[in-house]
Amino acid sequence: MLSIRSPLLIMPLLAAALMVLTPPVQAAGGLTRLATFEVHRNLAADEPRETTTAAEIIAASQDGQTLVYTDSPAERLGFIDIAEPATPKPDGFLALDGEPTSVAIVGGTALVGVNTSADYRHPDGHLAVVDMTTRQVVARCPLGGQPDSVAASPSSDYLAVAIENERDEDRNDGSLPQLPEGYLSVLRLDTGGRPSDCETPTRIDLTGQAAVAGEDPEPEFVDINGEGQVVLTLQENNHLIVADLASGELILSTHAGMVDLDGIPTEERRLNADGELRDVSREPDAVGWLDDSRFVTANEGDYQGGSRGFTIFNRDGEIDYDSGNALERLALTYGSYPAKRAHKKGVEPEGIEVWGERRLFFVGLERAAAVAIYRDQGPGQAPEFVQWLPTGVGPEGLLAIPQRDLFVVAAEEDDPEAGLRSTVSIYRWSDRVGEPAxxxxxxxxxxxxxxxxxxxxxxxxxxxxxxxxxxxxxxxxxxxxxxxxxxxxxxxxxxxxxxxxxxxxxxxxxxxxxxxxxxxxxxxxxxxxxxxxxxxxxxxxxxxxxxxxxxxxxxxxxxxxxxxxxxxxxxxxxxxxxxxxxxxxxxxxxxxxxxxxxxxxxxxxxxxxxxxxxxxxxxxxxxxxxxxxxxxxxxxxxxxxxxxxxxxxxxxxxxxxxxxxxxxxxxxxxxxxxxxxxxxxxxxxxxxxxxxxxxxxxxxxxxxxxxxxxxxxxxxVDDSISxxxxxxxxxxxx
The missing domain is CATH 2.115.10.20 (Glycosyl hydrolase domain; family 43)
Incomplete structure (x- = not known):
């Protein structure tokens, strides 16, 4: 049944407005960094070391031995051998005929969203189907628009693709609408992880759902639960969608709501936590299912937002928990606050990853060069803060590899002239939390x-x-x-x-x-x-x-x-x-x-x-x-x-x-x-x-x-290790 929620009903939990900061519980365990791989090491021998390269979205082979990342500037996939995770090795790359935006791996197949748009007004792209053994593109599935995020179902029988058709921020000051509109594309997968309907993916229309520029939905990120339901963020529209993949029907269509924030920095380059923001759009970016009935969003803000937190939603659109100012204040505590962005979007929560077996979820903070780790305590309970994890600059891709007790972060910022390179950081879970100094x-x-x-x-x-x-x-x-x-x-x-x-x-x-x-x-x-x-x-x-x-x-x-x-x-x-x-x-x-x-x-x-x-x-x-x-x-x-x-x-x-x-x-x-x-x-x-x-x-x-x-x-923390x-x-x- 389709549920339309009123923005007035979606309010942050007041109890989360001021979160008490407590040190991690040592007995609960945590992550320790094993290695950092500078992505330029994957360049070919004849390429200058100063070539710009970046690791953005990252996935792992089924056995967890190989990392696969999208390298948008170089228009290729990169591979890293992590058979020995403390000593990652360059493992080459695969050139693509376009800009890779996201990757998922099912069995022996890598499924890569590739943007081939001529410009913002003429978006286009396809799904590159890559054989992981031969590392060759074996098929290209037309998508008809610019893909931004891909996700495979836990059962490995569906792939969801968010077709963003993103707006031009220099056109009309970035205001919406800017057609053509985005949509959700769904492909069925065979037992080898390859699309069986490559030429005819299902298109799910999203127009008319959002209160903000409903004629121009801007899908951003997708994730699929164990019941075959996809959750989709429409970031600039400040909207959330849940759809059934088998039927294509919308189960939930809801405004993501607004937040009030107190006790945060709001003046550029200042660390004073005495500012406030009122009625700010959440504008969620990444999203991940915590279980089959709840999902968590990273509320980056982009168009009108800057809400600087994360929110746990029930599948019916009700808010189970909102982090309020917690991430901002944690960044201050750990010396990772990006003060140059205090008057804009602060720490900019952007990434989400869920490690279900450990009941953990990870919030990537693009501007703070860090990941905040929380333990889910179940419905109606505030999550427990576990650890503040330093990363490379601009953490973009977060990946748990449960079968090896590993966690990986791809950080995209790459400035060869300054010597600040894009990195992939590899961490291992142990009984001891890695303490900050x-x-x-x-x-x-x-x-x-x-x-x-x-x-x-x-x-x-x-x-x-x-x-x-x-x-x-x-x-x-x-x-x-x-x-x-x-x-x-x-x-x-x-x-x-x-x-x-x-x-x-x-x-x-x-x-x-x-x-x-x-x-x-x-x-x-x-x-x-x-x-x-x-x-x-x-x-x-x-x-x-x-x-x-x-x-x-x-x-x-x-x-x-x-x-x-x-x-x-x-x-x-x-x-x-x-x-x-x-x-x-x-x-x-x-x-x-x-x-x-x-x-x-x-x-x-x-x-x-x-x-x-x-x-x-x-x-x-x-x-x-x-x-x-x-x-x-x-x-x-x-x-x-x-x-x-x-x-x-x-x-x-x-x-x-x-x-x-x-x-x-x-x-x-x-x-x-x-x-x-x-x-x-x-x-x-x-x-x-x-x-x-x-x-x-x-x-x-x-x-x-x-x-x-x-x-x-x-x-x-200005484009630097925090x-x-x-x-x-x-x-x-x-």
Missing amino acids: IIGEDGDGQPIGFGALSGLAADPDAVDRFWAVSDSFYPEARLYRLDARRQPARITAVTTLKTADGGPIDLDLEGVAPRRAGGVWVASEGKPDAGRASEILGVTADGIITERFTLPTSIAERMGNYGFEGLARLLQDGQERLAVIFQRPLEGEAGRARLGLLNPETGEWRFATVALQAPLSPANGWVGFSEITPLADGRLALIERDNQSGERASLKRVVTISLDGVEPVAADQAPPHLTTQPLMDLLPALAGGHGMVVDKPEGMGQLADGRLLVVTDNDG QTYLLRLTPPDA
Whole structure:
């Protein structure tokens, strides 16, 4: 029976409006990353490594030994051998005569939606039928429109294809309607997984169902339950359809509803969870059946939405649960919030996968570069949050492989020039949840958003507690308190820096050190192109800037846009001195970077230079310093790194220098030259989590037991790996 639900009847559960954030239950188990496969490894030998390639939607062979992914930019299918999931191997590709949009595997057959549209007004496409043994296209089934999502029934006798015929966002500001309309295409499959009605698939008309542009349905995603019923999202129409595949009849046609959100960031580049949104369209993207009577949607929002959550619906269209602001606040807690998108769609829930045997479902968060994992507790019960899972950038395809206890994420973003590559991450379920290294949470369990951490310093008055700062990605200069006594470490407080009169200030904090008078010293990197000078500033414990020191003109003029990158407090003959390391050489001083020593009592500067390693990466790039830290034995430790990530990263290390017997000089004198001694290679630790090696280890301090604490900068989750690493490392001479 067809059920038309009124939008007024579909309301979010008020009880879910503010979700309490609790750590994962260890006894329940969780996922640990085994490997990350950079998709460009599947390029042919004669193709340049800089060729753009991407893994989007992903499936697995029936035995779970081979992954198959759609590579839209290259118009082909890619294959990855995961017989040994910890060491995935490139397994070649199959060229297609169009853009693959989705793939499902039934038996020995891969069924691939292929877009061959000439333009938005003339959509077209077909279903490519691929023999998995020969890896050849054995048939092409015409679909008459642009396919977006395919799903096979659990019984392997039907394939549903969402024919989106997507709108042109540049036409009439992207407004609907934009014909031709989309529809649902259904094909019957034989015992080998091949369509038996290839030339004559069933077309299910969806027009006249949605209250929003009903004449132009925009089907987005499909999934099929054990009773042969397909659920279909019409994203831009903010509508949901359930149809019976055997009869083609609609069982449910319902508006997806609206949400109100409180306690979320809504200002661009800010992490303040004090915003609200009212009456926002859900506009669900991906959808998956939790059982035969309930399904869950990822509410990305696209046309008029941005609802930032997920919703569990009963098959009759009633809401069983709505996540409210939970995903936004989890992203803040785990340092994965995409603040550049705060005023738009926030974390952008886009993907859904269900692992029925474990009662798990996974919500892919495109902009947060993460997956939120929940355990379904059954009808009428709120799901249990299990784990926050960092991924590659732009997670698009989510796949559970239950027979091997594996979970796979295809992340599509690929920027060869920047070294940020599309990846496939492979995880295994075990009895232990993979913990994050660091979370942001105050004493009341409320989230403290953080990111772009660029400096770290031990507080001499509090054992294993640290000061941390973030850089200019955020418009507010932020000072954090970090408690490293716990694992995961906790950011427990944040203070916004301000001038004595409370006015705004443009800073790029890259270093922090304790201040004898209380509070901290901070170093702000200069950028002459933006009118910002390199400065050292004295800051009270409540964030008031009381002192400011700039460089001598003769040094500042030669600095360029790579200035201060780390700050350390020294005590010499009972007097406070501040050591600041420059990231890159001054003009005319290739191969060495300046070390500045400031007397904050007099404002006098003295200088030396420190040798820099030449680039080791095959991509060349540059090498610079990003932190300076005083060690208990009197040496100074520096982070020296290249500007490369992933497989191109070749130099991330800690080196030491000593000022014993060194006489730094004034700005107009030839500085003494210091050589470094290697202390620790950071690459093994950065690769130890089996994710993509990140570009920027940026902050460092020393724990009471002599170990080094190193933190990475995630660039504010702006097209970057969102995970912040906090490494606890034992130096070889400790």
